[in-house]
Amino acid sequence: MTNRCVRLLLDFDACAQRDSGQDSVFLHRRDRKFALTCEEQGEKPTSKRWMAYINRFNDAEAESRQALQTLRSWRRINSGFVAFGALFGILSMLGLLFYDGGQRINITVIIAFVAFQLLLALFTTVQSLAGWQPWRLVLRRFQKNAPNDIKTKLQPVLMAKAAQLGGLCFAFAGLLTLLTMVLLQDLAFGWSTTLETDAQAYHRFIGIVAAPWAWLWSLAAPDLALVEATRFFRASSPDTNINPALWGQWWPFIAMLWIMWTLLPRAILYFTAGLIVERKARRLLATHPAAAALQYRMQTPTLETGNEHNDSVDLPDISQQFALSPLPNARVLLTWAGAHDTALPQTLNADKMVVAKVGGSMTLVDDRNTVAKVASALSKKSSSISDTKPKTKAQKPYEYKVKTPKSEDKKAQASGQEAQESAPHKVSATTSTILKTSLKADDHNVLLVTHSWEPPTGELEDFIANAYKNWPKTAHIVIVPVATNMQREPQPHHVQQWLRFANRTLPDFVSVSLLPTDEVSSTLQDTQHE
Numbered sequence: 001m002t003n004r005c006v007r008l009l010l011d012f013d014a015c016a017q018r019d020s021g022q023d024s025v026f027l028h029r030r031d032r033k034f035a036l037t038c039e040e041q042g043e044k045p046t047s048k049r050w051m052a053y054i055n056r057f058n059d060a061e062a063e064s065r066q067a068l069q070t071l072r073s074w075r076r077i078n079s080g081f082v083a084f085g086a087l088f089g090i091l092s093m094l095g096l097l098f099y100d101g102g103q104r105i106n107i108t109v110i111i112a113f114v115a116f117q118l119l120l121a122l123f124t125t126v127q128s129l130a131g132w133q134p135w136r137l138v139l140r141r142f143q144k145n146a147p148n149d150i151k152t153k154l155q156p157v158l159m160a161k162a163a164q165l166g167g168l169c170f171a172f173a174g175l176l177t178l179l180t181m182v183l184l185q186d187l188a189f190g191w192s193t194t195l196e197t198d199a200q201a202y203h204r205f206i207g208i209v210a211a212p213w214a215w216l217w218s219l220a221a222p223d224l225a226l227v228e229a230t231r232f233f234r235a236s237s238p239d240t241n242i243n244p245a246l247w248g249q250w251w252p253f254i255a256m257l258w259i260m261w262t263l264l265p266r267a268i269l270y271f272t273a274g275l276i277v278e279r280k281a282r283r284l285l286a287t288h289p290a291a292a293a294l295q296y297r298m299q300t301p302t303l304e305t306g307n308e309h310n311d312s313v314d315l316p317d318i319s320q321q322f323a324l325s326p327l328p329n330a331r332v333l334l335t336w337a338g339a340h341d342t343a344l345p346q347t348l349n350a351d352k353m354v355v356a357k358v359g360g361s362m363t364l365v366d367d368r369n370t371v372a373k374v375a376s377a378l379s380k381k382s383s384s385i386s387d388t389k390p391k392t393k394a395q396k397p398y399e400y401k402v403k404t405p406k407s408e409d410k411k412a413q414a415s416g417q418e419a420q421e422s423a424p425h426k427v428s429a430t431t432s433t434i435l436k437t438s439l440k441a442d443d444h445n446v447l448l449v450t451h452s453w454e455p456p457t458g459e460l461e462d463f464i465a466n467a468y469k470n471w472p473k474t475a476h477i478v479i480v481p482v483a484t485n486m487q488r489e490p491q492p493h494h495v496q497q498w499l500r501f502a503n504r505t506l507p508d509f510v511s512v513s514l515l516p517t518d519e520v521s522s523t524l525q526d527t528q529h530e
Contacts, residue, residue, distance in 0.1 A: 003071065005281040006154065009288075010067035012047050013150045015054065016290030028297045030054065035298035045298055047285060070151065074158055081166030089173030097181045104190030104232050107250060111209065114261045121167055121269050128160030128276060150284060157280045161273035168270050171263035178258060182251045189250030190230040199228040206253070213256045220252040324499070327513040328478060330445035332374055334358050336460060339449040339482065345515065348447065353377050358448075359459060367463055374446060375470045444474045452481035452490030456501040468509050479512045489514060 019027055034053045038045040096110055127134060133156055181187060191202060203224045207214070214221035229246050285291060331353040335344075337360030354377050356370045446467075450460075464477060481498050483490040495514070502510040 031297035085166035085169035086173040089170035093174040093177035107191040164270040168266040188247035190232040203227040220256040325511040328445045332446040336450045452494040
């Protein structure tokens with residue numbers, strides 16, 4: 001029974017160490033399914049059933065080998081204690097019964113030796129309950145692998161059981177030696193002590209020692225006459241008047257003394273040590289950290305979504321649902337925070353009513369004056385447009401041309417498919433889409449050129465809010481972020497921040513556009529030729 005409990009604990013600990021490298025979601029689903037299966041079958045979800053369940057399709061030989069290796073090491077330790085105890089019992093009894101014919105075998109020495117063995121047996125039990133490890137050097141000699149926490153906690157009780165087994169073999173071997181010596185030799189027993197005591201006091205002491213068996217075997221309880229007749233002194237010569245047969249009548253007392261106060265206590269304490277080991281193994285199994293986690297997983301329901309993807313390590317989605325707008329031919333151009341330092345295309349600077357710098361090194365007064373100047377220009381143009389009533393003419397919708405790689409163009413030509421003209425739709429800033437418009441110049445739009453890599457600031461938000469209050473209701477700001485290299489488009493994540501800013505600020509008043517890279521390239525080439 002003890003070996004089964006220890007084996008169960010060691011196997012459970014090995015399975016827990018193996019599960020420590022598994023995913024927590026997998027363990028939760030597996031153990032919850034095990035609990036539901038036991039509930040359907042009407043069985044209790046014990047640790048033994050759990051290990052049988054998880055090892056159905058796994059190779060559990062590694063865990064079994066670890067447990068068997070530990071148990072084998074303890075069997076070797078027990079075997080060593082058995083051999084040593086038996087040998088020491090024989091030698092001890094031979095030493096106690098040594099008789100050369102001149103002196104008597106002292107009963108007092110045998111009683112003292114038995115008392116010492118009883119105290120040693122009790123001390124072994126106490127040290128196992130207290131968790132002491134006086135046998136640590138012996139364990140290091142027999143165990144090759146370093147013990148883990150569970151094995152370390154089991155060592156005191158297992159070692160105490162091995163020691164009690166060795167003591168039991170010592171007592172049994174000593175008893176057999178005693179009986180053999182009584183049978184083969186003529187032993188002469190007597191009693192002697194340095195203390196001043198009489199035969200009656202010694203007889204009372206012998207009566208207390210022999211009380212457990214005096215009712216069963218009267219010959220094993222010496223009477224007063226035998227005690228008085230068998231006292232001897234080493235300094236005096238032997239008394240020849242005493243019947244020699246009286247010296248041998250002590251052996252039943254010695255045999256029962258050894259059985260009752262050495263052999264029987266060792267047997268009782270050995271079986272007690274087995275119960276202590278079993279109790280310790282059960283308690284360690286119940287308080288095992290993995291057992292508490294297992295109970296939680298079995299009792300807590302799991303949520304099955306059908307999605308095997310674990311998004312706990314995924315970054316948040318920073319993409320947005322707003323697209324770039326077409327770049328209009330506005331008559332007002334503003335550059336924000338030094339964006340004028342970049343060589344802008346001539347298409348932006350041509351035919352502009354107002355070209356001004358705002359933000360950055362410009363003061364707040366300069367920004368207010370610029371807002372007022374643009375408001376005046378937009379108001380005049382708005383009134384002139386409202387006075388003249390042009391004929392209504394259907395305008396063409398926005399047309400977008402999407403650049404495609406040459407490889408895709410070749411595939412389209414080979415398949416005989418013509419490129420489809422895309423209808424107005426939202427275009428993500430993560431693509432290399434070039435937005436163009438076929439509309440004529442819109443005098444209500446204001447282009448605001450910014451550096452794409454610079455994030456929007458609160459100062460820019462205040463400028464837009466001031467413009468929204470002072471400009472006509474038909475006015476519209478188009479933010480144009482430009483890169484350091486005008487021949488390339490801004491980075492997608494740079495454009496994303498401006499799109500989020502436009503939507504967060506005033507989506508009906510602010511939009512974002514990009515410069516067509518083909519026009520920029522041609523403009524820069526013309527500038528270089530000039």
